Amino acid sequence: MNSAIKAIEEDRKALLELCQHMDDAVWTKDSGCAGWSVQDLVSHMACSFWLAVDPSTLPDPAGLPAERAADLYVETRRFMAPEEVVADYESVSLKGLEILAAMEGQDFEVPLGDVGTYPASAIPSTFAFEEYIHIRFDLFAPDGPLQGDPPASDELRLAPTLDWIEAALPQQNSSLIDQMDSAVEIRLDGLCGRALLVGRGDVGGNILSDSQAFVRWVTQRGTWEELGVHADGDASALEVVRQLRVI
Numbered sequence: 001m002n003s004a005i006k007a008i009e010e011d012r013k014a015l016l017e018l019c020q021h022m023d024d025a026v027w028t029k030d031s032g033c034a035g036w037s038v039q040d041l042v043s044h045m046a047c048s049f050w051l052a053v054d055p056s057t058l059p060d061p062a063g064l065p066a067e068r069a070a071d072l073y074v075e076t077r078r079f080m081a082p083e084e085v086v087a088d089y090e091s092v093s094l095k096g097l098e099i100l101a102a103m104e105g106q107d108f109e110v111p112l113g114d115v116g117t118y119p120a121s122a123i124p125s126t127f128a129f130e131e132y133i134h135i136r137f138d139l140f141a142p143d144g145p146l147q148g149d150p151p152a153s154d155e156l157r158l159a160p161t162l163d164w165i166e167a168a169l170p171q172q173n174s175s176l177i178d179q180m181d182s183a184v185e186i187r188l189d190g191l192c193g194r195a196l197l198v199g200r201g202d203v204g205g206n207i208l209s210d211s212q213a214f215v216r217w218v219t220q221r222g223t224w225e226e227l228g229v230h231a232d233g234d235a236s237a238l239e240v241v242r243q244l245r246v247i
Contacts, residue, residue: 004124004160005101011131012093014151015042018139019086027082032143032221033134039082040074041138046089047073048130049096052123066115067247100124115247116171125167128160129246137221153212158192162211165218165246166196173244180237188214198241205233207241220245 019042031041047070050057059076061069077085106120118126132153137143140150151157170177182204186196188211197203209217213227224231224242231238 003156004128004163005097005104007128007157007160008093008097008100008124008131011128011135011151011157012097015045015131015135016086016090018135018146018151019082019089022082024082026145029145031134031145032138035071036074038139038145039080039085040078041134042082042089043077043080043085044070044074045130045134046085046092047077048127049089049092052096052099052127053092066113096127100127114172116168118167122164122167125160125164128157129164132157132161133215133219133221137216137219143221153191155192158211158215161215162188162192162194165215166194168246169196169198169218169244172246176240176243180240182234182237184233184237184241186214186241198244199237203233205231205238205241207231207238218244218246 022038027039028037030036031038033041033044036044047058058073061072064072080088100123103120103123108120109117110120110123111117112126115126136150136153140146140148177199180199182201183197183199184205184207185203186198186207186209188194188196188209190210190212192211194211208230209224210228213222213229216222217224217227217229231241
């Protein structure tokens with residue numbers, strides 16, 4: 001079984017467990033996603049699975065960018081009670097896992113609008129990425145309202161998250177990367193360490209970052225200074241890398 005599928009399964013269980021212990025006040029608190037409550041965030045994660053299972057159940061986004069379409073979907077579901085949102089997520093995510101598992105090993109292209117175009121086999125990693133960041137960064141402090149330790153950030157969950165970032169970063173940031181006169185090597189240490197090259201040509205800058213911190217800053221949920229990132233080399237190329245964002 002694809003490791004991304006296993007990661008989604010585990011984070012699905014973790015989210016459902018968290019939802020069981022949320023009191024009424026938590027559901028209305030702001031999440032780490034601007035403009036969304038905790039309920040909106042869980043509703044959004046259900047909508048992502050609906051896009052895989054049956055997009056016709058959601059409003060027609062009429063060509064909106066992915067993030068604005070997500071706002072539309074959430075807005076139209078705010079009449080639901082928290083328990084309805086959880087039940088919907090539990091049901092549709094189970095169906096979605098079956099569809100995502102069937103994509104393993106498939107090489108046909110899947111267009112995702114302004115998010116990019118990817119081989120079908122890569123699509124499960126976007127769901128693993130989404131679950132990873134929303135649960136850990138947008139539900140838990142410092143950006144979310146939940147206190148205590150978030151679910152484990154282990155190799156099972158982090159590896160497909162990094163896989164998605166590595167695949168999506170060039171497509172989602174092409175106009176920024178085109179501004180670079182030299183390449184920058186990003187070396188990730190700690191769990192699931194790897195190296196990424198951003199840009200073309202000779203390497204003019206180097207970045208050293210903890211792998212879990214990298215996920216936070218490349219989704220624009222933290223700064224290099226806050227997260228202990230070390231960077232040196234071509235200042236203009238490094239400034240471009242600071243602005244990169246993966247969704």
